[in-house]
Amino acid sequence: MRKIIILGLLAATVVPSVASAQSYGEARRSEQRLREDQRDLRAAQRYGDRRDVKEARRDVRDSRQEAREDWQDYRRSHRDVYRAGNWNAPFRYSRWNAGAQLRPAYYSSRYYIADPYRYRLPRPAANQRWVRHYNDVMLVNVRTGRVMTVHRGFFW
Structure with a gap:
C-alpha cells in the first residue's frame, strides 16, 4: 500500500x-x-x-x-x-589573428570551403585553404598551420 x-x-x-x-x-x-x-x-x-x-x-x-x-x-x-557544450567538436570558438599557428584539428578537410568563388573569396595560393571557423573565415597555410588572413563574422 x-x-x-x-x-x-x-x-x-x-x-x-x-x-x-x-x-x-x-x-x-x-x-x-x-x-x-x-x-x-x-x-x-x-x-x-x-x-x-x-x-x-x-x-x-x-x-x-x-x-x-x-x-x-x-x-x-x-x-x-x-545545454552549452553539448557537441563533440575538438575545439571551442577562439578569435584567431593573422600569424597564429593552428593545430591540424582546426583546419582539417571537413572545415575547408570547397567553393570559395561562391562566397566571392579570392583564390587561395598553393598550399593554402579557406577554412570556416564558426562565423569566421580564415586563409590557412595547410603545410605550416599559419593563419594568413581572417574575415570575422563572414557568415553572420
Missing part, C-alpha cells in the same frame, strides 16, 4: 511538468500571433484613434510576453539540446 501511495505522489508531480512542456509549434504560433498584433498596431497608429492604439500596444506587449514565455518553456523542456 505504501508503494502505491508513493507512486501516486510521484506521478502527480511528474504529470503536470510534462503536460506544461511547450512544443516547437506552439512557440512558433506565439511568435506568429506577435507579428499579427504588431501589424495591427501599425494599422491602428495609421488609421485609428488613441484608444485603438493603446489597446493594440497592450496586445503587442501581451503577445511578446507570451512568446517569450513559450520559448523559455520550450528551452526548459528541451534542456539537453540547449
Whole structure:
C-alpha cells in the first residue's frame, strides 16, 4: 500500500511538468500571433484613434510576453539540446589573428570551403585553404598551420 501511495505522489508531480512542456509549434504560433498584433498596431497608429492604439500596444506587449514565455518553456523542456557544450567538436570558438599557428584539428578537410568563388573569396595560393571557423573565415597555410588572413563574422 505504501508503494502505491508513493507512486501516486510521484506521478502527480511528474504529470503536470510534462503536460506544461511547450512544443516547437506552439512557440512558433506565439511568435506568429506577435507579428499579427504588431501589424495591427501599425494599422491602428495609421488609421485609428488613441484608444485603438493603446489597446493594440497592450496586445503587442501581451503577445511578446507570451512568446517569450513559450520559448523559455520550450528551452526548459528541451534542456539537453540547449545545454552549452553539448557537441563533440575538438575545439571551442577562439578569435584567431593573422600569424597564429593552428593545430591540424582546426583546419582539417571537413572545415575547408570547397567553393570559395561562391562566397566571392579570392583564390587561395598553393598550399593554402579557406577554412570556416564558426562565423569566421580564415586563409590557412595547410603545410605550416599559419593563419594568413581572417574575415570575422563572414557568415553572420
